[in-house]
Amino acid sequence: MAKIIPFRGIRYNLSGANRLARVMAPPYDVISTEQKGQLKAADPHNVIRLIIGNPSYEAHKPSDYLAAKKFFDDWRGKGVLKRDEEPSLYIYQQAFALRGKNFHRTGFIALSQLTPFGNRKGGILAHEHTLSGPKADRLKLMKACHANFSSIFSLYPDKGGVGEVLKKITGRKADMSVGYPKDVHNQVWRVSDPKAVKEIQGRIKNATLFIADGHHRYETALAYQDLCSQWAKGHLGSRPFDYVQMMFVAMEDPGLVILPTHRMLPKRHVSSPSLLLSRLSSLGEVHEYKGNSNGLAPWQWMEKLGKKEPTIGLSFDGKKLYALQFSKSVVKSPLLKDVSDAQKKLDVTLLHRLILEPFFGITKEKVEHEIAFTSKAEEAVERLRTGEFAATFFLNPTRIEQLREVALKQERMPQKSTYFYPKLVTGLVFNDLDSF
Secondary structure (H helix, E strand, O other), rough: OEEOOOEEEEEEOEEEEEEHHHHEEOOHHOOOOHHHHHHHHHOOOOOOOOOOOOOOOOOOHHHHOOOOHHHHHHHHHOOOOOOOOEEEEEEEEEEEOOOOOOEEEEEEEEEEEEEOOOOOOEEEOOOOOHHHHHHHHHHHHHHHHOOOOEEEEEEEEOOHHHHHHHHOOOOOOOEEEOOOOOOOOEEEEEEEOOOHHHHHHOOOOOOOOEEEEEEHHHHHHHHHHHHHOOOOOOOOOOOOHHEEEEEEEEEOOOOOOEOEEEEEOOOOOOOOOHHHHHOOOEEHHHHEEHHHHHHHHHHHHHHHHHHOOOOEEEOOOOOEEOOOOOEEEHOOOOOOOOOOOHHHHOHHHHHHHHHHHHOOOOOOOOOHHHHHOOOHHHHOOOOOOOOOOOOEEEOOOHHHHHHHHHHHOOOEEEOOOHHHHHHHHOOOOOEEEEOO
């Protein structure tokens, strides 16, 4: 059973939607070095100065975390950031367009009591592997600033009808409206009425939560809780650091979109494209995309093949596209003996277990140093054409039901198996970990 409580959010005390847009940022782990500079230049109070950004967390110095603390303290002291007087829930809706369709994704931000993954009683489950480096980086920031600067993104099956309550609230004028990025309209409604808060809490209290995005930050929050518990008084659930800021979205939400994350391989891994194609043919049938004469765009072609059997795409030059449609017999491979039937249906698991690990020696511990990722197929194609990478494996998106099935088995998919679009904006609301 998930325990969810309202909190006194810390928000920017700035007027004007345009000014607010200048202080927002994407999540720390998708910010490039170039974008980090752009965010800093956008506004002296941009949230990048608090979250630091993650172009290379290994390059972060102790002074970076101390600087984040100084900015946070200064902005609160000067009134740039102001804490709400009443504990509240923050209804958060993002409106966006994708492939010619308009979407609205609606959820709410609150505090969720921390519980280790896999604790059925706590009801919070993970679906992706994590890496030690990003967790160490975020823990240093949390220890310096004693705050959550962004929300963990979680999903829940809406059996209690939370969506009905949220729909009534979003019918009125929003308390905050921000266009960031330019193609995403973000709106926030603050709910402090105890009756409304209690109704939402009651409707979601029996739900199992599935982490969609933020596995590293959730595990970091658990580590921070362990550290603070060594000296702090009070019982579990009575201390601010027993909770983490979280965004809750129903699995049934019509605006819930998952994009694939494609894998780009450096040149050192591919000496002969023809040899690699030959090796891949031992795992299934290799097809070549013949253009759009069949009326299908490349992603539609891959999606169609993937409906029959797990399928991955492959290109060496950004011009020719191949697809490996795995044979049914690959599920019997000894390389998959430790995973459930749910994972054996995932193209991303088959890619890592049957290709990246045995062909290239890229284990889950080496992934972050051996592979580059992007959710944008166009970017992957361009970087192939310029010769920056030797090959790219293209994936179909993981489906919500697949995520749920794997998480319920208490298994983990490879890193970056899902890309929830759009990302939650960082900068809308923060949580103080020193006091309620």
